[in-house]
Amino acid sequence: MTFEYAPAPESRSVVDIDASYGLFIDGQFVNPIDGDRIKTINPATEEVLAEVSTAGPQDVAAAVAAARRAYDEVWSAMPGRERGKYVFRIARLLQERSRELAVLESLDNGKPIRESRDVDLPLAAAHFFSHAGWADKLAYAGLGPSPRSLGVAAQVIPWNFPLLMLAWKVAPALATGNTVVLKPAETTPLTALAFADICRQAELPPGVVNIITGAGETGRLLVESDGVDKVAFTGSTEVGKQIQRSVAGTRKRLTLELGGKSANIVFDDAPLDEAVEGIVNGITFNQGHVCCAGSRLLVQESIAEEVLDRLRRRLTTLRLGDPLDKNTDIGAINSAAQLARITELAASGDAEGAERWSAPCSLPDRGFWFPPTVFTGVTQAHRIAREEIFGPVLSVLTFRTPHEAVEKANNTPYGLSAGVWSEKGSRILWMASRLRAGVVWANTFNRFDPASPFGGYRESGFGREGGIAGLAAYLQEDDR
Amino acid sequence: MSEHEPSHAEASQAVSTQAVSTQASSTQASSTHGPFSTRVDVRKTYKLYIGGAFPRSESGRTYEAFDAQGVFWANVAKASRKDARDAVLAARTAFSGWSGATAYNRGQVLYRIAEVMEGRRRQLEDEIQQGQGCTADQARNLVSEAIDRWVWYAGWSDKLAAVLGSSNPVAGPYFNFSTPEPTGVVAAVAPRACSLLGLVSVIAPIIVSGNTCIVMASQGRPIPAITLAEAIATSDVSAGVVNILTGDPAEVMPWLASHADVNALDLSGVEDAALATLLEQQAAGTVKRVRRPKWVAGRQADAGSDWLAEPGLGAMRAFLETKTVWHPQGV
Structure with a gap:
């Protein structure tokens, strides 16, 4: 007999x-001067959740001017010890309101409540808590005895982890003494707008954090504003390149966290149960809307069939x-546009001769959905x-030797993350040193921490x- | 200056009038051999340094380099797009060996460059004095600083990871650590005015951590760069780790800034703001890291003093990536 799950909806x-x-x-909160209005929907039901503003040129200028004023008059002069306490307050408020924010995140983004509740919110609060402690210890950051802040930071974040990406941007900026104009993604503005209320509750001085909603044009206006000293962007490599081009010659400091095509490498001596869980987590966590997703499985040829059998069995559940x-x-794919992109790329996999297998799950009638899908027979030349x-x-893809695994893993213009599964410590360290990626997860995947x-x-x-x-992203560099 | 009436032979010998030059005295000595045995000096052909070899430009082009008095000094190879691409290939090929060498080994190789330069310091002093028009004391000081800079950076090779790396206390049962790693192939423009110390100050921080580089020498003062290449070529530096091009940065750098196998740019020596902006725009095509220090912008006129201060970590940090590795703890 099979056991059915009863519905267990979060309220x-x-x-x-x-x-x-x-x-x-x-x-x-102010009405836009020269902006417009857009609707944000629940991608699981296509129900309209709210109408939000899109900031136009004058709105962007007003936000940047407010951030500049707050920087000059309040925030840059405040002792780190006091500044840090505001950031601590924000961490506590996020913890206190975490259930509300988790539900709001799942409504606006489509991610499972299990993830927003257990990953996004705890990590967002931890990020503020951890960075708060740096505010009065910047002399120990390795950037000189009293490193100076940059000024006004323009921050543009994506829709995959709306509040967590806000935390990754706002927490270090505030702790290091910068003020912020943040633009959340057009499809997921609601937790950022809720964060504005947290700033109110924390009694953060006006202008230290400004949140302007809108689409790509608002983001472009913001990063190209003459009034910003720093641009921080998380999103696609395509847009990242446009931003890097647009700040050329301006002396704005820039950090970019862009796309990936990360390899998850499984050796024949790997702990297979854990490895299969890691592969599943690597590609299905947050519906695969993760820049560091383990989207290329490199499995050693001798165990490929066994791993694939276990993988399909696990994905079926x-x-x-x-x-x-x-x-x-x-959960749901975040938007119709993203679903179209996934569908188009998966179709290219069929057209180029790879073999598709999808988990046999029924998809809801409304909303945007895509089943967990595995392509075998993939070559390095395939678009997928x-x-x-x-x-x-x-x-x-498969490999025979560790050298071949490294070669294939590094055969990409990206370099965000990689996974290695093996019980052999020396092999893990050998692989870790040769993989050209910023994060290497060995016998685990998709782990994040404010200290890491x-x-x-x-x-x-x-x-x-x-x-x-x-911290170096938000402090003056020693450029000698 | 009358004793400097540039006879054909003297001018090509590239010895300035003020220089206390060994070459000048040897010329005098050779003239005692008699009216028909005056020694004709052997002139050097100044070439590029690519992949450990000294090729001419594949384009066959040269340009004239002059000394500080504006007297013709030498025809110098004028690097082309193809030369730049060859240099990228050499630098990319050298990267795995150089970045995979132990930090101790890289430190010794950099120190070796200092040793070899010490033995050629008279030549370098003469070239700086003639090219930059400074006094013998100033030239001597600039060479000393350039040699000492190699020593300073050599000592950093096995300390960077300890200073810039970290063990990260994550909230879970994981061992988590971060280490700096070299970015890859770096294309750089050396400062125009400070032809040796500036050049060394650009190359050393790039290669000490395991990067390889293509550097464009000072266009107007290229001679010390070629001599430095000769010192590097005899200092156990693997072929391709350092590649030095002479020529016009405005012509060659755009090819390097848009080359997909170049990972980063050092624009310390680019004085033309429009060129710097163009190169930064081209760098965006493959998300290259770009270093353009504020402190050098618009202050290139001084031939030495800007580069005399002890460097910090900035020039090294600019060409390092942070890699973070996680592993679970358990039994």
């Missing part, structure tokens, strides 16, 4: 969504559906082995977020 009643939101500038159900493993899909689509630097090699971007290395 929506903890969140209170306004019908319409303004822009958070200089400590208050995953539950796809209502993101607010506490038993859901796979080269391009970032940003969905739950795994491309499987994150960021890429090559076209996955430059600069680090987290750890002592991440």
Whole structure:
């Protein structure tokens, strides 16, 4: 007999969504001067959640001016000890309101509540807590005896981890003494707007954090503003390149956290149960909407069949559906546009001769969904082995020797992360030293921590977020 | 200056009038051999340094280099796009061996460059004095600083990971550590005015951590760069780790800035803001790291003093990546 899961939905009643939101500038919500309005929807149901503003040129200028004023008059002069206490307050407020924010995140983004509740929110709060402690200890950051802040930071973040990416941007900027104008992604603005309320509750001085919503044009206006000293962007490599080009010659400091096509490498001596869990986590965590997703499985030829059998069996057990159900493993694809991109790239896999297998799960009638999918018979030339899909689509390649594994893993313009599965310590360290990637997970995958630097090699971007290395992104460099 | 009436032979000998030059005195000595045995000096052909060899430019082009008095000094190879691409190939080929060498080994190789330069310091002093028009004392000081800079950087090779790396206390049962790793192939422009110390100050921080490089020498003062290449070529530096091109940065650098196998740019020597902006824009095509220190911008006129200060970590940090490795703890 088979056991059925009863529905176990998390209550929506903890969140209170306004019908319409303004822009958070200089400590208050204001209507856009020359902007417009867009709707944000629940990708699991296509229900409209709220209407938000898009900041136009004058709105962006007002936000940057507010951040500049706050920097000059309040934040840059405040002792680190006091500044840090505001950041601690924010960490505590995030913890206190974590259930509400987790539900809001799952509603707006489509990710399972299990992930927003157990990963996004705890990590976001931890990021503020950890960085708060740096505010009065910057002399120990390895950047000289009294490193100076940069000024106004323009921060543009993606839709895959809306609040967590906000935390990765805002926490280090505030702790190091910078002020912020942040633009969340157009499809996931709601937790950033809720964060504005947290800034209010923390009594953060007006203008220290400004949140302006909008699409790509708002982001472009923000990063190209003459009034910003620092640009931090997380998103696609394509847009990252445009931003790098646009700041050329301006002396703005830039950090980029871009795309990836990370290899997850399984050796024949790997602990297979753990490895299969790691492969599944690597590609289905957050529906594969993860820049460091383990989207290329490199499995040693001698165990390929066994690994694939176990992998298909495990993927078959995953539950796809209502993101607010506490038993859901796979939530909704974030938008129709992203679903179209995943669908198109998967079709290219078929067309180029790879073999598709998808988990036999039924997809809801409304909303945007894509089943966990595995392509075998993939060559390095296939688009599905080269391009970032940003969905739950795994491309499987095989190798015979460790040298071949390294060669194939590094055969990409990206370099964000890599996974290695083996019980042999010397082999893990040998592999780790040769993989051209910013994060190497050995016998684990998709682990994050505020104390652990994150960021890429090559076209996955430059600069680090987290750890002592991440502080350099928001402080004046010793450039000799 | 009358004793400097540049006879054909003297001018080509490239010895300035003020220089206390060994070459000048040897010329005098040779003239005692009699009216028909005056020794004709052997002139050097100044070439590029690519992959451990000294080729001419494949284009066959040269340009004229002059001394500080504006007297013709030498025809210098004018590097082309193809030369730049050859240099990238050499640097890429050398990267795995050089970055895979132990830090102790790299430190010894850099120290060896200092040793070899010490033995050629008179030649370098003469060239700086003639090329930059400074006094003998100033030239001597600049060479001493250049040699000492190699020694300073040599000592950093096995300390960078300890200073810039970290053990990270993550909230879970994991061992987690971060180490700096070289970015890869770096294309650089050496400062125009400070032809030796500036050049060394650009190359040393790039290669000490395991990067390989292509450096464009000072366009107007290229001679010390070629002599430095000769010192590097005899200092156990693997072929391709350092490649030195002479020529016009405005012509060659765009090819390097847009080359997909170049990982980073050092624009310390680019004085033309429009060129620097163009190169930064081209760098975006493959998300290259770009170093353009604020302190050198617009201050290139001084031939030495800007580069005399002891460097910090900035020039090394610019060409390092942080790699973080996680592993579970358990029994």
